[in-house]
Amino acid sequence: MQTINVLVIFWKYDLIVARSIRSITLHSVVGIYIMIRLILFLSTLALAITSYAVPALNMPYGVSPISREIYNLHMAGFYICCAIGVVVFGVLIYSLIKFRKSKGAKAAHFHEHIGLEILWTAIPFFILVALAIPATIVLAHIHDTERSALTIKVVGYQWKWKYEYLDQGISFFSNLATPQEQILNKAPKNEWFLLEVDKPLVVPVNTKIKLLITADDVIHAWWVPDLGIKQDAIPGFINENWIYIEKEGFYRGQCGELCGVYHAFMPIVVQAVSQADFAKWVVANTPTPESMALAQKEILKPLTEDELLTLGKTQYEKSCIMCHQAEGEGLPPTFPPLKDSRVVTGPLAVNIGYVLTGVPGTAMQAFGDQLDDRAMAAVVTYIRNAWGNEIPIKRHKYPTIVQPEDVAKVRQESKK
Amino acid sequence: MSHESHVHEVGHGHDHHHHGPPKGFSRWVYTTNHKDIGTLYLTFSLVMLFIGGIMALVIRAELFEPGTILVDPDFFNQMTTMHGLIMVFGVIMPAMAGLANWMIPLMIGAPDMALPRLNNWSFWLLPFAFSMLMSTMLMKGSAPNFGWTFYAPLSTIYGPNSTDFFIFSIHLMGASSIMAALNIVVTIFNMRAPGMTWMKMPLFVWSWLVTAFLLLAVMPVLAGCVTMMLMDRHFHTSFFNAAGGGDPLLFQHVFWFFGHPEVYILILPGFGVISEVIPTFSRKVLFGYRFMVYATASIAIVGFVVWMHHMFTTGAPYAAQLYFMYATMLVAVPTGIKIFNWLGTLFKGSITFETPMLFALGFLVMFTIGGFSGVMLSLVPADYQYRDSYFVVAHFHYVLVSGSLFTIIAAVYFWLPKWTGNMYSEKLGQWHFWLSVIGMNVAFLPMHFLGLAGMPRRIPDYALQFTDFNQLCTIGAFIFGFAQLIFLYIVIKACYAKRRHKLSDEVWEGAKGLEWTIPTPAPYHTFETAPVVH
Numbered sequence: 001m002q003t004i005n006v007l008v009i010f011w012k013y014d015l016i017v018a019r020s021i022r023s024i025t026l027h028s029v030v031g032i033y034i035m036i037r038l039i040l041f042l043s044t045l046a047l048a049i050t051s052y053a054v055p056a057l058n059m060p061y062g063v064s065p066i067s068r069e070i071y072n073l074h075m076a077g078f079y080i081c082c083a084i085g086v087v088v089f090g091v092l093i094y095s096l097i098k099f100r101k102s103k104g105a106k107a108a109h110f111h112e113h114i115g116l117e118i119l120w121t122a123i124p125f126f127i128l129v130a131l132a133i134p135a136t137i138v139l140a141h142i143h144d145t146e147r148s149a150l151t152i153k154v155v156g157y158q159w160k161w162k163y164e165y166l167d168q169g170i171s172f173f174s175n176l177a178t179p180q181e182q183i184l185n186k187a188p189k190n191e192w193f194l195l196e197v198d199k200p201l202v203v204p205v206n207t208k209i210k211l212l213i214t215a216d217d218v219i220h221a222w223w224v225p226d227l228g229i230k231q232d233a234i235p236g237f238i239n240e241n242w243i244y245i246e247k248e249g250f251y252r253g254q255c256g257e258l259c260g261v262y263h264a265f266m267p268i269v270v271q272a273v274s275q276a277d278f279a280k281w282v283v284a285n286t287p288t289p290e291s292m293a294l295a296q297k298e299i300l301k302p303l304t305e306d307e308l309l310t311l312g313k314t315q316y317e318k319s320c321i322m323c324h325q326a327e328g329e330g331l332p333p334t335f336p337p338l339k340d341s342r343v344v345t346g347p348l349a350v351n352i353g354y355v356l357t358g359v360p361g362t363a364m365q366a367f368g369d370q371l372d373d374r375a376m377a378a379v380v381t382y383i384r385n386a387w388g389n390e391i392p393i394k395r396h397k398y399p400t401i402v403q404p405e406d407v408a409k410v411r412q413e414s415k416k
Numbered sequence: 417m418s419h420e421s422h423v424h425e426v427g428h429g430h431d432h433h434h435h436g437p438p439k440g441f442s443r444w445v446y447t448t449n450h451k452d453i454g455t456l457y458l459t460f461s462l463v464m465l466f467i468g469g470i471m472a473l474v475i476r477a478e479l480f481e482p483g484t485i486l487v488d489p490d491f492f493n494q495m496t497t498m499h500g501l502i503m504v505f506g507v508i509m510p511a512m513a514g515l516a517n518w519m520i521p522l523m524i525g526a527p528d529m530a531l532p533r534l535n536n537w538s539f540w541l542l543p544f545a546f547s548m549l550m551s552t553m554l555m556k557g558s559a560p561n562f563g564w565t566f567y568a569p570l571s572t573i574y575g576p577n578s579t580d581f582f583i584f585s586i587h588l589m590g591a592s593s594i595m596a597a598l599n600i601v602v603t604i605f606n607m608r609a610p611g612m613t614w615m616k617m618p619l620f621v622w623s624w625l626v627t628a629f630l631l632l633a634v635m636p637v638l639a640g641c642v643t644m645m646l647m648d649r650h651f652h653t654s655f656f657n658a659a660g661g662g663d664p665l666l667f668q669h670v671f672w673f674f675g676h677p678e679v680y681i682l683i684l685p686g687f688g689v690i691s692e693v694i695p696t697f698s699r700k701v702l703f704g705y706r707f708m709v710y711a712t713a714s715i716a717i718v719g720f721v722v723w724m725h726h727m728f729t730t731g732a733p734y735a736a737q738l739y740f741m742y743a744t745m746l747v748a749v750p751t752g753i754k755i756f757n758w759l760g761t762l763f764k765g766s767i768t769f770e771t772p773m774l775f776a777l778g779f780l781v782m783f784t785i786g787g788f789s790g791v792m793l794s795l796v797p798a799d800y801q802y803r804d805s806y807f808v809v810a811h812f813h814y815v816l817v818s819g820s821l822f823t824i825i826a827a828v829y830f831w832l833p834k835w836t837g838n839m840y841s842e843k844l845g846q847w848h849f850w851l852s853v854i855g856m857n858v859a860f861l862p863m864h865f866l867g868l869a870g871m872p873r874r875i876p877d878y879a880l881q882f883t884d885f886n887q888l889c890t891i892g893a894f895i896f897g898f899a900q901l902i903f904l905y906i907v908i909k910a911c912y913a914k915r916r917h918k919l920s921d922e923v924w925e926g927a928k929g930l931e932w933t934i935p936t937p938a939p940y941h942t943f944e945t946a947p948v949v950h
Contacts, residue, residue: 055884056869059801066797074798081788088755088784095762096777101699107926108764111701116760117753121707124752128745131795136738138797143734183877185483193482195879218570219664221729221804225870230800232730234665235569236658239731252879254872256729256804258563260570261490264875331490333557333577360659363574 060226063247063272067228069138077131084127145242148210152201156213156220156233156255157365159262159322163201166212170285173370174199175318176265180326183265195252198318200269204278205245213239217365218260224253224268232257245272260363261331262322299374300404305381308401312382315375319367320383328387334363339387348399352380352410373404373411380407437940445540448532450517451938455835456539457514458828462907464506464546469897471499476859476893479886482878492876493561494553500564504682505589506546508816511824512685513538513596516624519831520600522931522938523618525609525947530602538595545588552578563874565675568656568667572648579649583642590635597631600624609930611949615709618929619702622709623688626716630677630684633720638674641667665730672723680719682816684712686823687754690776692929693826694758697773698765699926704757711750711757718747728799737796744794748787755784770924771845775826778853779818786814789864804874807867813860817896818853825852825903833923837937838910844902851899858892 061071099105153164157173164171177196181187190196203209213222215233223230224243231241245251253268273281287295303311320338324330328339338344343354355376358366367376380402384393390400399406437443437452444456474495478486487495517535521528529535552559558576560566571579604625608617617625644667647653654660656667695702702708724732724740732740758780767773789811793802802808825848833839862885867873871882878886919936930949934942 055865055881057865059868060870070797070801073795074792074801077792077795077798081791085784085788088759089781091759092762092777092780095759095765096767099698099762099765099767101766101768105764105766107698107700107766109701110703110764112704112706113760117704117707117757120756121749121753124749128748128791131791132742132745135741135795135797139734139737139741142797142800183484185485189482189880191880193880194877218574219567223804223870223872225801228801230729230803234658234730236662236664237731253870254875256872258493258567258570258804258874260574261493261561263493264489264872264877331558334574 062226062228063249063251064227064229064244065246066138066142066242066244067226069141070228073134073138076134080127080131084124142241145210145240148208148242150204150207150209151212152203152209153212153214153238154201154222154233156215156217156222156259156266158217158260158363159266161201161222161266161268162216162369165282168282168286170282170287171369172199174201174269176267178265180317180321192252194265195254195267195269197267197269200250200271202271202273202278202281203243203245204275205248205272207275207278208242208244210240210242213241217363219257220259220266221256222253222268223256224251224270226251226253227270230256243270245270248272248274265322299372300408301374302403302405303374303378305401308378308381309385311375312378312380315371315379316382319370320379323363328383328389338383339389340392341389344383345389345392345396346398348380348402348406349410349413351384352376352402352407353414355380356407356410357414368411368414373407376407377402377404446536448528448536449940450521450529450532450535451835451940453529453535453539454514454516454518457510457517457542460539460542461507461511461514461824462904464502464510465900466904467550468499468502468507469900471495471502473893473897475499476890478876479878480890481887482880482883484877487876489876490558490561493563493874494559496874497560497563497566498550498553501549501560502546503816504564504678505586506542508682508820508824509589509593510542512624512627512682512820513593515620515685515689515824515827515831516596516600518835519931520603520621520624521607522934522942523621523929524604524607524612525930525943525949526603526607527941527943527946529599530607531599534595535599538592538599541588541592541595545585545592548581548588549585552581555581565671566645567671568645568648568664569658572645572656575649580646583646586642587639590639593631594635597628597635600628601632604628609943609946609949615706616949618688619691619705619708619712620685620688623684623691623712626712627681627684630681630716630719634674634677634681637670638678641670641674644670665727668727668730669723672726673720675726676723677716677719679812679815680716682820683823684716686779686820687712689823689827689830690758690779693772693776693830694761694780696830696924696926696928697770697776698762698767700761700765701928702757703760703763704753707753708757711753714750715747718743718750722747725794725799728796729803741794741796745791748791748794751787755780755787766926768925770829771840771842771849772826772830774846774849775822775829778849779822779826782814782818782822782853782856786811786819789814802867804872805867806863806871806873809873810860810863810867813856813863817860818856822852828903828907830924831931832907832910833919834931834936834938836910837915837919838913839919839923840906840910844906848899848902848906851902852896855892855894855896855899859889859896860892862886862888862892 059071059074062068151166153166155162161174163174174197177198178190178194179187182189182193213231213233214237215235217235220233221230222233227243227245229241229243231239249272251270251272255263255266323335324338328337330337343351354364356366356368358364371379384390384400393400437449444452447453474487475492478492517529555578557578559578560576560582562571562575604621644655648655648657654662656662656664658664691702691708722740722744724736725744728737789807793799793811829840829845866882866885869881871878921934921936922932923936930947
């Protein structure tokens with residue numbers, strides 16, 4: 001798209017310049033000028049064809065030692081296959097051309113040759129041994145998670161990732177940041193459509209980072225091609241793998257194991273920063289007792305109904321809409337509707353409890369760790385006032401407005 | 417004919433088996449004739465091919481552009497799941513069973529299958545199994561949407577209600593396959609014509625014998641797998657539920673212990689077909705028959721001990737990964753022998769290019785390409801990048817579409833004149849072949865690039881950089897899909913057209929084997945007196 005835009009701009013610019021030149025009427029200058037522009041235009045076009053029209057054909061070389069070792073192994077395997085292919089397809093094409101009945105070929109009568117058959121049993125065997133050796137070595141490197149300087153726990157949830165910096169006490173969820181309108185083709189798409197998140201995983205460069213990968217619900221897989229890592233996240237298991245990034249930048253990947261309806265919508269973004277920047281980031285994001293107390297005080301401030309509803313709608317679209325849908329109709333039976341739901345239209349504490357602790361054995365997650373008291377109060381307020389839910393609630397004289405304090409109370413209760 | 421009518425007159429009053437087939441619907445419901453049952457299997461498979469094919473086109477249409485353009489993600493997942501299940505269990509397996517039913521008795525000189533009533537039952541379970549499976553699409557809530565590999569806990573705790581119908585239909589398919597396999601083993605062991613020793617058996621029969629043993633060994637494992645799922649869902653067990661002390665990885669071990677031999681079940685009979693077709697149109701005996709038999713058996717045996725190569729990224733320990741990598745690489749050796757021996761058969765032959773031969777040659781080239789990506793996938797470190805990407809999708813479509821499906825199509829063209837007495841139109845056959853080859857490569861070759869560039873499989877929507885190749889894939893898929901309508905027309909025409917002129921018993925110039933000694937079209941009953949093989 002960008003190159004096409006450049007071409008359009010060039011064209012418009014040409015028109016303007018050509019008009020101004022005509023007034024001077026210096027034909028030779030115009031001639032030279034047009035030639036230069038033509039060359040520029042053609043080279044841009046060639047660039048457009050080579051850089052735009054041909055998307056990536058091969059595995060990325062990547063930015064980590066492992067990704068490079070994997071790339072080299074992949075290319076070795078590929079070239080060996082090509083070499084075998086040249087021989088096999090060469091003989092095939094030769095036979096099909098040479099031994100055609102229409103060219104008068106008469107069939108020979110041989111039907112066995114033990115030596116030949118032993119030969120073509122043995123040769124592939126030795127080729128495979130030659131491939132197995134480097135594969136064994138690279139695999140040993142992948143398994144070597146010793147001497148890491150940083151440990152991050154990665155937890156797959158249905159359609160988001162949670163990152164916990166175990167030694168720093170930092171922990172957050174990373175959600176898809178692409179708006180629904182773009183997915184539904186109602187808005188132009190961002191450059192990193194479906195590969196953008198609200199909070200990337202921030203890591204330092206040139207540091208060996210051990211990843212402990214697991215899942216909360218179903219099986220996911222944490223895959224970033226540029227880092228040469230794909231590791232299944234399996235509930236009940238903690239898998240180890242490691243990354244070592246040599247270049248600052250953003251590296252993007254996706255969940256690699258079918259994990260339900262929105263499998264395509266839980267991208268991974270890794271932001272590699274310098275070690276100094278990472279140290280600053282850690283300081284800025286590490287909770288202290290004072291900052292936590294301050295933050296909690298801020299969170300517990302009562303809000304107006306409008307504020308709750310606005311905040312609630314945003315939060316609903318981020319955390320709930322995928323399963324329970326925009327109109328609260330859900331995707332039954334796995335994801336029940338919230339519209340006219342027995343729980344949502346029932347007593348407040350029960351409603352908050354469902355969101356807080358989830359429903360074990362079902363797809364309903366515990367949102368207690370993901371949402372603070374204010375966000376939860378807002379989202380519960382939102383669902384209790386949306387889609388006509390407020391009518392039965394008011395009839396039963398249950399509250400429709402939820403303040404952060406109410407959530408804090410239920411949270412305290414549930415901890416007992 | 418005169419002999420038959422004579423017997424019929426003599427036997428008047430006590431109706432016995434020398435009459436021709438009864439007419440109408442009841443013929444097909446009550447039939448115990450191996451040819452009728454073979455026809456039923458093949459027809460069923462053809463119908464399912466188009467149903468599964470339409471699902472594939474829905475998938476490809478949705479993937480034509482980024483963003484949701486045709487179906488929602490949930491329906492997309494149902495399509496990928498159903499497409500996989502239907503193509504594996506509803507198209508390839510029944511088609512191979514149909515070929516076995518038709519051809520094994522004819523090739524070994526037997527009058528019928530050993531257990532004809534069981535044969536009838538094993539076919540008639542299938543329409544019920546698949547109606548049940550497909551009825552889930554009409555139910556409230558989702559149809560199965562967890563992929564054809566139905567990994568727990570996505571298919572257990574998180575599965576839709578219709579999963580129970582899916583489980584039951586898998587049980588029925590399994591029962592059907594077990595009975596068909598049993599029948600084939602018993603037939604081959606007991607009903608070979610005098611003089612038909614083991615090492616004189618046609619390779620198609622050999623490869624089906626090996627396949628039948630694979631089926632007997634692994635279908636019960638699949639049944640166990642879905643039964644455990646059922647118990648996890650309803651009887652409060654926790655086989656696959658980590659929260660209850662179970663193990664989600666156990667599911668994958670059990671599934672792939674079935675699943676890996678299963679992929680050889682899908683391809684080995686096809687190897688048998690190719691070993692019949694290539695010698696015929698090269699007018700030369702198959703090169704290295706003995707090695708071909710040993711290679712078939714070794715592929716099957718090694719196939720039992722490589723299942724964990726589907727699970728390299730699950731956190732398997734180093735030693736396990738190494739063992740499974742080496743064992744998997746070993747499969748390439750006997751598979752290579754097969755390719756080389758087919759080349760040896762072509763070498764110094766007298767080759768012609770009728771449609772069955774074209775499909776066999778197309779198979780030879782593209783199955784080899786699928787084999788190459790298979791070798792690459794066996795390298796564990798590289799597999800970390802390939803696993804669950806479009807590279808894998810490309811790999812298994814090269815070995816299943818241009819592999820298994822091409823062998824089935826080759827077999828149908830090869831034996832269609834013998835079955836129906838009509839020669840297909842060579843011109844249409846060539847059109848079918850070239851459109852299929854072009855469509856298939858345009859559809860699946862770019863998937864290698866997509867996978868390497870990082871596109872995961874089973875996603876209804878993708879990042880912008882994957883757009884170009886996805887559009888190419890979709891165009892190829894539609895070419896391939898619509899090319900199969902030519903095949904449908906050819907088959908229907910061969911079945912129903914009036915016979916213009918009598919075809920010879922051999923049909924093909926270079927045809928060898930007992931099935932080419934009987935009249936064309938094959939009479940309803942054959943080899944009532946066993947032939948003697950010298």
